[in-house]
Amino acid sequence: MTVIVTDRGFADDDWVEGAALDLPTSTDPETLRGQLAGVTMVRVQFPSFADGRGFTLARQIRRMGYVGRLRATGPLIADQYAMARRAGFDEVEIPPDLAVRQPEPQWLARANWQAHDYQSRLRA
Amino acid sequence: MYHYNDFDEAFVRERVSQFREQVARRLDGSLSEDEFRPLRLMNGLYLQLHAYMLRVAIPYGTLNSAQLRQLAYIAERWDKGYGHFTTRQNIQFNWPQLADVPDILLALADAGMHAIQTSGNTIRNVTADHFAGAAADEIEDPRPYAELIRQWSTDHPEFQFLPRKFKIAITGAPNDRAVTKAHDIGLRMVRDANGAHGFEVIVGGGLGRTPMIGKVLRAFLPTADLLPYLEAVVSVWNLAGRRDNKYKSRIKITVHELGIEEISRQVEARFLETRAEFKGGDQAILAEIGSHFAPPAFAPRSTAAYEAARSANPAFRSFADTNLAAHRAQGYAIVTISTKAHGATPGDMTAAQMRVVADLALAYGHDEIRISHEQNVILPHVHKADLPALYLALREAGLATANVGLISDIIACPGMDYCALATARSIPIAQEIATRFDELGLEQDIGALKIKISGCINACGHHHVGHIGILGLDRAGVENYQITLGGDATETAVIGEKTGPGFAADEVVDAIERLVRAYLALRLTDDEAFVATYRRLGAAPFLDALYQREVQIHAAE
Ligand code: SF4
Numbered sequence: 001m002t003v004i005v006t007d008r009g010f011a012d013d014d015w016v017e018g019a020a021l022d023l024p025t026s027t028d029p030e031t032l033r034g035q036l037a038g039v040t041m042v043r044v045q046f047p048s049f050a051d052g053r054g055f056t057l058a059r060q061i062r063r064m065g066y067v068g069r070l071r072a073t074g075p076l077i078a079d080q081y082a083m084a085r086r087a088g089f090d091e092v093e094i095p096p097d098l099a100v101r102q103p104e105p106q107w108l109a110r111a112n113w114q115a116h117d118y119q120s121r122l123r124a
Numbered sequence: 125m126y127h128y129n130d131f132d133e134a135f136v137r138e139r140v141s142q143f144r145e146q147v148a149r150r151l152d153g154s155l156s157e158d159e160f161r162p163l164r165l166m167n168g169l170y171l172q173l174h175a176y177m178l179r180v181a182i183p184y185g186t187l188n189s190a191q192l193r194q195l196a197y198i199a200e201r202w203d204k205g206y207g208h209f210t211t212r213q214n215i216q217f218n219w220p221q222l223a224d225v226p227d228i229l230l231a232l233a234d235a236g237m238h239a240i241q242t243s244g245n246t247i248r249n250v251t252a253d254h255f256a257g258a259a260a261d262e263i264e265d266p267r268p269y270a271e272l273i274r275q276w277s278t279d280h281p282e283f284q285f286l287p288r289k290f291k292i293a294i295t296g297a298p299n300d301r302a303v304t305k306a307h308d309i310g311l312r313m314v315r316d317a318n319g320a321h322g323f324e325v326i327v328g329g330g331l332g333r334t335p336m337i338g339k340v341l342r343a344f345l346p347t348a349d350l351l352p353y354l355e356a357v358v359s360v361w362n363l364a365g366r367r368d369n370k371y372k373s374r375i376k377i378t379v380h381e382l383g384i385e386e387i388s389r390q391v392e393a394r395f396l397e398t399r400a401e402f403k404g405g406d407q408a409i410l411a412e413i414g415s416h417f418a419p420p421a422f423a424p425r426s427t428a429a430y431e432a433a434r435s436a437n438p439a440f441r442s443f444a445d446t447n448l449a450a451h452r453a454q455g456y457a458i459v460t461i462s463t464k465a466h467g468a469t470p471g472d473m474t475a476a477q478m479r480v481v482a483d484l485a486l487a488y489g490h491d492e493i494r495i496s497h498e499q500n501v502i503l504p505h506v507h508k509a510d511l512p513a514l515y516l517a518l519r520e521a522g523l524a525t526a527n528v529g530l531i532s533d534i535i536a537c538p539g540m541d542y543c544a545l546a547t548a549r550s551i552p553i554a555q556e557i558a559t560r561f562d563e564l565g566l567e568q569d570i571g572a573l574k575i576k577i578s579g580c581i582n583a584c585g586h587h588h589v590g591h592i593g594i595l596g597l598d599r600a601g602v603e604n605y606q607i608t609l610g611g612d613a614t615e616t617a618v619i620g621e622k623t624g625p626g627f628a629a630d631e632v633v634d635a636i637e638r639l640v641r642a643y644l645a646l647r648l649t650d651d652e653a654f655v656a657t658y659r660r661l662g663a664a665p666f667l668d669a670l671y672q673r674e675v676q677i678h679a680a681e
Binding site for chain 1: 154282285287
């Protein structure tokens with residue numbers, strides 16, 4: 001089973017099927033305009049940790065006013081947790097083998113993503 | 125100059141501890157080699173031919189004496205006693221041990237420095253005019269904007285895994301000394317009709333295997349819109365840039381494939397969104413940064429001693445004529461210290477020399493030092509009265525070579541001597557050319573001439589924009605040097621034209637000599653520079669000389 005990572009650490013997936021939208025990182029955000037009403041979960045599927053498009057996609061989804069759950073799914077590494085949170089994701093869903101190789105403390109080490117953040121100062 | 129505040133200080137220290145953990149997690153297997161690679165790169169650590177290489181940022185080329193001393197300390201404590209200044213205003217240490225790197229980064233943090241985003245698919249160290257804040261032709265010092273960009277781009281959550289690297293250069297002067305047209309984004313300070321300052325934004329320039337001169341994306345961007353506009357550009361490219369082929373991923377290709385109009389349309393639309401998110405915090409920070417860059421207290425003093433030394437000492441006069449540039453304050457000069465003594469490795473400086481420069485900056489230069497993309501070291505604010513003493517001290521340290529802007533002031537990338545990507549050596553070619561023309565005694569007579577050498581198609585040595593460019597290739601296991609002519613790195617930037625077949629390593633210096641002798645014979649006056657003669661006559665007579673063809677008799681002659 002995949003593992004859900006939040007600021008509180010690892011958890012099982014508590015999402016019960018509803019209005020979810022699964023998006024590849026290649027999605028053109030312009031095609032989402034007007035499509036997000038009523039959606040309560042958006043999952044952005046990272047094919048690899050090196051594909052940084054998902055971070056911009058998340059920003060654009062938030063800029064469109066989406067306030068529901070936003071999840072990054074795929075083999076992101078613990079070092080990207082702060083980036084994901086700052087870009088607008090609420091949580092990261094990682095495969096089980098990755099959760100073994102990079103256990104909970106490595107992710108919790110970046111739960112302080114609100115600290116040391118140049119962006120929040122510049123946008124104050 | 126900028127001094128870290130508590131936030132910056134805490135940030136770099138936190139970053140060092142994160143990297144220390146990352147190294148440990150690589151060693152215990154938590155991070156795979158593939159996963160560790162971008163993390164070490166975004167902290168400046170490369171794997172080279174023989175060893176790791178640490179690339180330290182010298183943001184917008186500005187240093188103080190304490191920082192240069194710290195670089196000297198690092199060179200001696202953890203490396204082989206020297207460092208190498210690069211064409212992107214970085215310094216590279218070629219021999220660190222992986223386990224020592226976190227300690228080196230901590231030593232950098234102690235001096236208000238870092239190696240963050242000097243590598244990897246990130247927004248790189250922002251480069252600037254090396255005469256910023258001193259040049260007589262400047263509209264405004266660009267460094268406060270450069271520091272603002274440094275803060276914005278550092279650890280930007282959206283832009284740590286870009287399609288490829290992204291380089292920004294900025295200048296506040298109409299004479300472009302920052303090669304802005306060969307960067308992913310070039311920013312040139314301009315005034316609008318009312319005299320307000322803004323930037324001409326140039327996009328999609330770059331060298332490498334597909335050299336391109338950047339195109340104007342915005343003719344006038346108000347300075348207050350700088351960050352939201354940059355964010356819009358990088359955001360658009362992060363999604364639109366190609367990730368299927370690393371040779372097509374730079375923004376120059378995106379601009380080429382989509383067209384400047386379409387990029388502009390997307391950027392302007394995104395900019396409306398990004399601009400709404402900046403509510404003034406950036407401008408408050410910019411104002412605070414600006415206070416760090418207040419010019420030093422320039423004092424009126426007599427320049428009689430300088431004039432006297434000029435007439436008494438021909439060597440000093442030659443140094444002054446070659447290595448000084450016009451300063452905005454009366455009685456002051458900008459001094460360029462060449463790292464290119466004839467036969468030396470361009471850009472290399474020993475720890476002992478760094479300490480000499482640091483001492484001199486403190487004694488005579490208002491504690492300011494610059495590193496240029498031409499791999500030289502600059503004392504931007506020296507009163508002419510102090511120049512005779514400065515010159516003597518430099519001479520003692522082997523740092524008084526009077527060759528700035530001349531044929532031996534060569535840009536050369538590390539090439540095969542260090543670089544894992546190299547297809548040929550570049551340093552020895554630079555050394556041989558410098559030595560040859562020194563022996564011929566022709567250097568002063570030749571005058572302004574920029575030779576730039578790269579050891580592979582990636583063009584770190586900027587060969588495309590050299591008046592004479594040299595590109596080292598591998599032809600069936602043999603080094604072969606291709607020559608380009610007529611390139612220009614300034615506000616009138618042009619990519620040099622390819623000549624014909626290349627030359628073997630033992631032929632290339634002779635080939636350059638033939639080109640230069642042809643120029644000396646062809647120029648109208650002693651003041652007509654090589655590139656001016658080339659523009660006036662075109663390539664033909666130079667190609668004749670290069671390939672030793674019989675000189676064609678032109679009808680007009
Ligand atoms: S141009 Fe090529 S050889 Fe020279 S430093 Fe760049 S990658 Fe290395």
